[in-house]
Amino acid sequence: MQLLQKESANSFSAAKQSTVLQDRQQVSNNLLPLFVVSSPNTNGTVMLILTTRPTELVEPFNCELQQIGCQTFNESMLTIVPLKWSSKRVSNASALVITSINGAKELAKIEDRHLHVPILAIGLSTAEQMINLGYRNVHYANGTAVDLIRVLCSTLSVSIGPILHVGSKHISVDIASALSLRGYNADHLAVYDAIAAASLSRKTCKLITAGEIDAIVFMSRRTAQTFCMLLEQNNLVQYINQIKAFVMSREIGQDLTSLGWREIFVAPSASRSALVELIQYNMETGTSY
Template structure:
């Protein structure tokens, strides 16, 4: 089975290895290019806790030696928490993979009197965790740490894979990736090719970025995590999409 990953390159390479170890063939088509945004070092030094919702935000903290390894950090899920734990952060709290569980975790673990919380985010977000925390009485602010810019076009290699029907399943881990992939396929005139393929998406929100009628099937992960996505692909490998898929 041939999988196409649309995640940014850093995340896609790591996921590719896991999928290849499962015996899957994997090609990469990063739809978003991530670049870091400069901000004052004092931003990190003055913070009493951090909120991170992507691995890119986690890496900004992990790679800064001035940040105390015992500072509380609230991560949206396991993948986001991993870079921090690898470099020795000892107070990393991990939510269940979405904004709702992350907010619930912070409100349960932290009192507003404990000081400022900094939400390190991307330029484009669907949920402003700083504003959500402020509504609950916390001193919180958002700091943009990186920007994810959409590709201008599909690569020649990706277009050919789609035209030949070589791809069995395309993985989407974010709404923006799904949305821009759809637009790029239309621009490249390969949208019709997707009708023979399955889309595996992280959530119903991610699925809303796709043309739901333009796919053979769309499968939604049971939880907003990479582990749940890998479960979908393992099921496809072992039993086939036809037996276990339910179209949206």
């Protein structure tokens, strides 16, 4: 568990640097097993990576990949659509659980935010977003709902009062229900919808059939599931055995195993920085750690 308090810019910077160092150590020592093993391509060519992030979130990640020498192209699997929601429910909460940057961005619409309320963010990027909104009591987990629940239970008493999970209409883990089973007064507030793509672009289909894509990155189970469904609809599954997949969690990797990817690499921690470093290492060595 990490705690970020906006006492000064330096204190946040130091916390962030510490987390990055921890991520790097995990990357070196704790890579989860690969699902598929094959001979790596070490011909030194530039890697073309297809990312699958929502349009409004992809730029920082693709810039990081470009900085390590990758070429990138994004095919959004989810479109973010804000929903109507009541700010009173947020104001009445004794603690907030934030599981995505999209949820954090929606809170920016509240003019009179209670900045001292405890924030439980799923990962560092989301925590940074909450800090930027002015929240001063921000805790964050390692990027998974399971760890977020653990952090919350070790940080907050069941007597704290109403806890509100601010997130998507579609949830892979019902955090509010899990907390309720542990004695907390918890509820979920959907502030946005994530609408799955109905088709693949012609450019993506051509890149896949031409064998030009070296790797595809998935940061959520729903993104991976949607992409696999569209591959099958477009009769593209036969080309996947030449493409690597880089995923943020083992659960995401499990959703891909039936299609016969060349390799599936799982980041050692569910963070963007861990994914980028894993991809960079693979580019340099043609293998995993």
